[in-house]
Amino acid sequence: MSFTAKIGELSPYLRLLRPELYCMDLTLPASSAILASYLATGGLPELIPFLIAVIGGFAAITSSYVFNDCCDIDIDSINLPDRPLPNEAISKKSALLYTSFLFLIASAAALYLNPESFMVLVLAVGIITIYSALAKRSTFLSFIPVGLAYGLVPIGIWLGFDPAGILKGNDGVILPAAGICFGLMICVTDWAFTLGGVSRDVEGDRLKGAPTLPVTYGIPFTSKFVTFWWIIGIICSVIIGWTAGLGPVFFAGALASGFWMLAQCFDFIKNPTPERGGKLFLNGSNYRAVMFGSMILDVLLCIQIGTAYSSIFW
Numbered sequence: 001m002s003f004t005a006k007i008g009e010l011s012p013y014l015r016l017l018r019p020e021l022y023c024m025d026l027t028l029p030a031s032s033a034i035l036a037s038y039l040a041t042g043g044l045p046e047l048i049p050f051l052i053a054v055i056g057g058f059a060a061i062t063s064s065y066v067f068n069d070c071c072d073i074d075i076d077s078i079n080l081p082d083r084p085l086p087n088e089a090i091s092k093k094s095a096l097l098y099t100s101f102l103f104l105i106a107s108a109a110a111l112y113l114n115p116e117s118f119m120v121l122v123l124a125v126g127i128i129t130i131y132s133a134l135a136k137r138s139t140f141l142s143f144i145p146v147g148l149a150y151g152l153v154p155i156g157i158w159l160g161f162d163p164a165g166i167l168k169g170n171d172g173v174i175l176p177a178a179g180i181c182f183g184l185m186i187c188v189t190d191w192a193f194t195l196g197g198v199s200r201d202v203e204g205d206r207l208k209g210a211p212t213l214p215v216t217y218g219i220p221f222t223s224k225f226v227t228f229w230w231i232i233g234i235i236c237s238v239i240i241g242w243t244a245g246l247g248p249v250f251f252a253g254a255l256a257s258g259f260w261m262l263a264q265c266f267d268f269i270k271n272p273t274p275e276r277g278g279k280l281f282l283n284g285s286n287y288r289a290v291m292f293g294s295m296i297l298d299v300l301l302c303i304q305i306g307t308a309y310s311s312i313f314w
Helices: 003-008 018-039 045-072 073-079 092-113 115-134 144-161 177-200 202-207 213-217 218-243 248-270 274-313
Strands: none
Touching: 018 045, 018 144, 018 177, 018 213, 018 274, 045 073, 045 092, 045 115, 045 144, 045 202, 073 202, 092 115, 092 202, 115 144, 144 177, 177 213, 177 248, 177 274, 202 213, 202 274, 213 218, 213 274, 218 248, 248 274
16 A cells, blocks of 8 residues: 555544654654754753653644645645545634644643743744745745744754753853754755645646746746755755764765755756656655754764763773
8 A cells, every 4th residue: 555545544633734744743853852952961851851842843843734724725625635624524613723732732842841942933833824824825935934934943942952042041152053053954945845845736826826936937947946945955954963063874864865855856857847846845854854863863872972982981
């Protein structure tokens, strides 16, 4: 049975959370928490706060998916008619209650971690709401707020484990270089990631009057624009590793997955079709999940090696 068929068998409430993106959406908050804790304390985060951060980050990300689907029912009825809202498996009212519930989970997690994490969450939700409710129907630059909102996710998580912000910082550093680069990397790659999906949805956007970048300038131009931002994002991932002092496991995973991602981008340039854009959308999710996973594994190995070194020489 294909992965798509398996997704179709899930509860419509789970399908609203985009199961095809679960790996990315779980490893993003996990890697943010682990790297922040490692740089701040030299060790791993405590288990309970870590689990709360992962659940809260996942809820924050997926709540935006559900709200976006509520705003795009007419477009999705053309592009993705099998989604739970267009096929009426779930009512719009129920979906709005669902996204509110997910936001409450994310809010509770953020407040538990750090008041500044909650402030970042509110800012991110406000920005992504502007995208879904207004920007997508009014400007070809609507991808910009998406990247800004998702770029805030690792920063909000980071502040929960390295509270260097304004309220709790005591060394004059609002956020370390690695944390800033993490947010920047997510921002620019989300511009590229989003535009891959928007290229897939170009027919419905055009028919419903949404002036997205592919609708306004065409998919061939969008494919080159997307490739540029993936290149910048991959460079940012290397800078994250450098500023955080990560080891060869991270760089091997980040570079191998990065070069693979660039190969997918160049194929999109050669084949600028909605179908290839949709495939690139999933490619981007897989790339980021591998990069985040490499980061987690590298930190775990660094801590293990440090522990072994201490036991031998001390």
